[in-house]
Amino acid sequence: MKQSPLLQHIQQQMKPGVITLDGFLGTDERNLIDILIDDDGTVRRLGRTHRAIARRMQYFRDAGYEGLGEFIKVDDYYEVRVDSVRGKLPSPFGGPALYQKVNSIVRNLKLGREIVYTDMHIHFARDHGFYEGKGSLFRIEPEDLITILEVPPEA
Amino acid sequence: MITTLLISVGLVTSISVFLALLMVIADATIANYGEVGISINEGSKELTVKGGQPLLKALNEQGIFIPSACGGRGSCGLCKVQVLQGGGQVLPTELPWLSEEEVQNNVRLSCQFKVKQDVEIKIPEELFLVKAFQTKVARIRDLTYDIKEVTLELIDPPEINTQAGQFIQFQVPEYELTDEEVYRAYSISSAPSDNKRVELEIRLVPNGICTTYVHKFLKEGDTVMINGPYGDFYLRDTEREIICVAGGSGMAPIKSILLDMVDNGISRKTRYFFGARTTKDIFLLDEMKELEEKLPDFTFIPALSDPQDDEQWSGETGLITDVIDRMVDNVQETEAYLCGSPGMIDACVKVLKNKGIPEELIYFDKFA
Secondary structure (H helix, E strand, O other), rough: OOOHHHHHHHHHHHOOOOOOOOOOOOOOOOOOOHHHHHHHHHHOOOOHHHHHHHHHHHHHHHHHHOOOOOOOEEEEEEEEEEEEEEEEEEEOOOOEEEEEEEEEEEEHHHOEEEEEEEEHHHHHHHOOOOOOOOOOOOOOHHHHHHHHHOOOOOO | OOOHHHHHHHHHHHHHHHHHHHHHHHHHHOOOOOEEEEEEEEEEEEEEEEOOOOOHHHHHHHOOOOOOOOOOOOOOOOOOEEEOOOOOOOOOOOOHHOOOHHHOOOOOEEEOOEEEOOEEEOOHHHHHEEEEEEEEEEEEEOOOOOOOEEEEEEEOOOOOOOOOOOOEEEEEEOOOEEEEEEEEEEEOOOOOOOOEEEEEEEEEEOHHHHHHHHHHHHHOOOEEEEEEEEEOOOOOOOOOOEEEEEEEEHHHHHHHHHHHHHHHHOOOOOOEEEEOOOOHHHHOOOHHHHHHHHHOOOOEEEOOOOOOOOOOOOOOOOOHHHHHHHOOOOOOOOEEEEEEEEEHHHHHHHHHHHOOOHHHHHHEEEOO
């Protein structure tokens, strides 16, 4: 689909070497608008919203932060570790905020599955419904987020 | 009619070709800045470099290394340099990292600022001591399931002068996860007196470019380029009691400080609180025990936040902040050294301040 000049600019910002070494799009050659529409379709099909996903991501991030860099039990069957590496990144979508390189590792012990995301991913999901392009090292499948974090449908 | 059309098309094509040519010539001439001069610290060092490249890279090529944890991508804000002349306007990509005062004082991010004309800059004198080192991996050992200790033997130059607590930059070559060299900063865990080697403790970060390289690809015998030393996290020369707090790979600079205390006969009362989740996350217990024997008034206090039922753990339990809260009082003349994640540092600073340690006596190396 043809996209607006604004999205075109954002897509440029997501290319390798602009903000991060590998960029945010991986091997995905589609227009950003198509990536967003595709993931939005997945989230809608599963009866969730991007905000609900981001809220759940933020919930585990905040709960895990209390573990002071080590895994901590959250609720009945989750283990979460929130850790940081040096550095901060601006969002390719613009804005003055800088996102610390904070990794949240969430283990769902009931399912025996784990997912890793950053503070930037929470911003991406909440504000833009973006989960990175296919083939990106840090791409997160929205379906995995919904399953592992057990994202509830919004009331 | 057709003739007019053909003339119009010809005219438009000629103008387009002319403009394209103009752009090519402009690119080759205007954008070619030739050689430019960099005068450092009021002329104490004068360099001639190729114009148009980032200041960080230009200095790097001349053997002057400015600390940068992100490898020049403008995402760590560490590579600040004062540009006294020839700086021009601060770029939007620099602004998030600079305070108003820094902007007024012409501080720039050297990875973003390109040298297009002669410039005068000011850098801390100690950066002249920073060098690039060729090293060989002498040993890799597992400290835990996700932390490796990497010992690098210095080849050229063969010795390094460091202060305990400082860090180096590790160069990751091209490999599966990166198609260009990148640098990452790691604290040195060995003693400054052990100046023919550099020991690092590196925790695996999911999808981390450098940590994945170290954990999955690096082998004993490999060549590694590093540069350093950097940093102002070091033991202050006072008579105060010392509280150290760390978790995970935050162990590294604290261990270096303790080894340095042994070497220099420093016998100040020291308590080292180390937080981990289970016994699987605790390491260097034997080395810490040895330090307790060598340092007359040193106590290592490991604490588990989630000891498992099958673990024979008789030590402290709870979050490290709870343990400090329980065990620390009477903090007259005490200073603290912390290393770890921002969450841990922030929580510990709060507890230590509540205990009465002034904020200016709490020194930390935050992974942020």
